[in-house]
Amino acid sequence: MFNSSAFYSFNSSFIRLPQLPTTLSLKGQTILITGSNTGIGLEAARQCVKLDANILILAVRSISKGEAAKADILQTNTASKTQVEVWNLDQESVKSVTTFGKRVQGLPRLDVAILNAAIFKFEYSTSSETGFESSLQVNHLSTSLLTLYLLPVLRKTAKDLKRSTRLTTTSSEVALWTPFKEQKVDKILDHLNNQQYFGPDHLDRYSVTKLLNIFWALELASQVSGDEVIMNLVNPGTLDTGLHRDGQQTFNGKFLQRFDRLLGRTPDEGGRLVMDGAVVKGRDTHGKYLSEAKVVEVTPFIRGEEGKKLWRCSRSRLGKLNLMSC
Ligand SMILES: NC(=O)c1ccc[n+]([C@@H]2O[C@H](COP(=O)([O-])OP(=O)(O)OC[C@H]3O[C@@H](n4cnc5c(N)ncnc54)[C@H](OP(=O)(O)O)[C@@H]3O)[C@@H](O)[C@H]2O)c1
Structure with missing residues (x-):
């Protein structure tokens, strides 16, 4: 995995990233970004203010x-309204x-939602409330649950404005690399939740949660028209x-942090790529995975029956919320 990662990151450092169009304006729009106090989310948020959301x-x-991030964003956009x-x-x-989710449902309109929050865990821990392994809970289960609350508002806004609204998930290249060894077990989520199966390859656990995001997003996109809500995933690269701060006491964590520093893009470039997927790219990216601003076909395995199995399994874990009633 480290070899593929180094090869990919080295190559992608030569890719010239597009700028956002100079004519782009988000006037009138309401935009929501999760995990927006730092990193990619913060920079995407800064762009939204610059573009007059x-x-x-x-x-x-x-x-x-969040308040510190708000002050920082406004300080760099003093003329912003x-x-x-x-x-x-x-x-x-x-x-x-x-x-x-319920608070969002009270909004009169929601044009764009960017699901960006995620964690990378180096040690096994669980959510004290749900008992689920933390990265499974934060990256996959909660992100999926959130989509079910956001969809009604996005759909209503689309209907009112007579144009598509947007739902973009920040994805990752590593999601396409994981062998996803859990695919063969009977109850995938229970297996992932078991401490015995966490690590020693922490990169793989993070990758699996990002793969589950893809299964979810693609299946969701197949059930909702892109004329209503354009849903896509964006890989911002390294x-x-x-992201790897939890691992600063571990060898792998220190290695990954150095690797990021050496080969990684700036958060600003990441924010720009996410914004490209969320507000520039069009209807043709509905149900698609974008890597560095271009549509990339995911593997047939992801598009196949496994995806549907995971979708059903996660949905049953998310309780009574029914997509069709959204
Ligand atoms: N960095 C990379 O190389 C890379 C590559 C591909 C994809 N990505 C993806 O990019 C997205 C943003 O990551 P980043 O690189 O910008 O990392 P980051 O700087 O660590 O940002 C992650 C954000 O998620 C938030 N978050 C973490 N746990 C949360 C929780 N329980 N509830 C709500 N928010 C929570 C964090 O808040 P706190 O500040 O409070 O922790 C932070 O705002 C993630 O989806 C990540 O998987 C990153």
């Missing part, structure tokens, strides 16, 4: 970090996702952000 919701697990709001969302907690 009407309302920008920073969905963050720490209000104080964007109303920046900081909303609490802790994806380790289903209660928090539910409260946040970045020098704080």
Whole structure:
């Protein structure tokens, strides 16, 4: 995995990334970004303010970090009229996702939602509320649950405005590399939740959660028309952000942090790529995975029966929320 990662990151450092169109404006739009107090999310948020979004919701697990991010964004956009709001969302907690989701449903409009929050765990831990392994909870289960709350507002906005709204998930190249060895077991989520099967390859656990995101997003996109909500996934490549900070006491963590510093893009470039997928790319990217601003075909395995199996399995874990009633 490290070899593929080094090869990929080295190659991608030569790719020239597109700038956002100079004519692009987000006037009038309401935009929501999860995990937007730092890294890619923060830089995508900064772009939204620069592009004159009407309302920008920073969905963050720490209000104080969110307020600091808001101050930072506004300081770099002093002429901005964007109303920046900081909303609490802790994806380790289903209660928090539910409260946040219901609050979103009170919005008169939502044009763009960017699902960006994620963690990379080097040690096994569980959500104290759900008992699920933390990265499975934060990266996959809560992200999926959130989509079910966001969809009704995105669909209603699309109907009111007579144009598509947008749902973009920040994905990762490593999702396409994992051997996904859990695919053969009977109850995949239970297996992933078992401490015995966590590690020693922590990169793989993170990769699997990002793969589960893809299964979910593609199946969701097959059930909702892109004329209503354009749903896509964006791989921003390797970045020098704080994603691997939990591992600073471990050999792998230190190695990954150095690797990011050496070969990673800047968070600003990552934010730009996410914004490209979320507000520039069109209807033809519905149900697609974008890598560095281009559509890339995911493997037939991802598009096949496994994807549907995972979708059904995750959905049953998400309780009674029914997509069709959204
Ligand atoms: N960095 C890379 O090389 C890379 C490559 C491909 C894809 N990505 C993806 O890019 C996205 C952003 O990551 P990043 O690189 O910008 O990393 P980051 O700097 O660590 O940002 C992650 C964000 O997620 C938030 N978050 C973590 N746990 C949360 C929770 N329980 N509830 C709500 N928010 C939570 C973090 O908040 P706190 O600050 O409070 O922790 C932070 O705002 C992720 O989806 C990641 O998988 C990153």
